[in-house]
Amino acid sequence: AHRNQLRQVLAGKKVTVTAGATVERIDPVRFITNDSSGKMGIAIAKAARDMGASVRLIAGTVQVPLPEGIETVRVQSAQDMYEAVLGEWNHTDIMIQTAAVADYRPRTVYETKMKKKDEGFTLELEKTVDILESLGQRKQGQFLVGFAAETNDVAEHAMGKLKRKNCDLLVANDVTAVGAGFGTDTNLVQIYDAQGLVADLPLMSKDEVAIQLLSVVAKRLNGVST
Ligand code: CTP
Ligand code: CA
Helix, strand or coil, X not given: CHHHHHHHHHCCCEEXXXXXXXXXXXXXXXXXXXXCCCHHHHHHHHHHHHCCCEEEEEECECCCCCCCCCEEEECCCHXXXXXXXXXXXXXXXXXXXXXXXXXXXXXXXXXXXXCCCCCCCCCCEXXXXXXXXXXXXXXXXXXXXXXXXXXXXXXHHXXXXXXXXXXXXXXXXXXXXXXXXXXXXXXCEEEEECCEEEEECCCEEHHHHHHHHHHHHHHHHHCCCC
């Protein structure tokens, strides 16, 4: 019965999910990236699809196969992901930003391979665009969900990000916990809204986290009981 209620809310809704790691080039053979596997975002995309939503996945580097039957846009850099997200934004109902987006990129991208020198060298970095914060400023009825990987003071950081980025929900996970965070098949998360903690979920598979999260989203959208 619960799944049917979820289906009723999500059927036909346009859900955009970002997943995986961005890649910031240094030169043609070198780049900066992070450990994101894309598993959480892919689990959400599949779960939303299974509930009848029309899903678009925007994927950086992922370490698992991309799901078949979900329209997927591949991107490299934070800037590429930003542009892909903006392309979907006007017709998105629910935006879920699980991607681990680089905070910085090399100030200069060398067109030819950098040659080794005798001394060390300093790589200068500049800020990337904060995609989620930018979406938070442009919200026109879209339901916006952010993620946050934290190592300490999880609740405080989560609430700070939720407010700064104007998210409707923020999913926080303590990446120092066993079975949580990058690369694992399970996750240990808390879900926050502007009032504070909404759900403190036990350790469960990322597929199950996806369903729990979509239940909370559906409840917020249509007052479905969960
Ligand atoms: N995010 C984003 N664009 C960025 C950085 C982050 O859209 N340039 C999004 C992530 O996809 C995630 C949320 O913001 O949904 C939180 O990311 P996180 O790295 O935890 O937060 P930051 O604001 O980057 O802060 P910090 O890295 O200092 O913890
Ligand atoms: Ca960050």
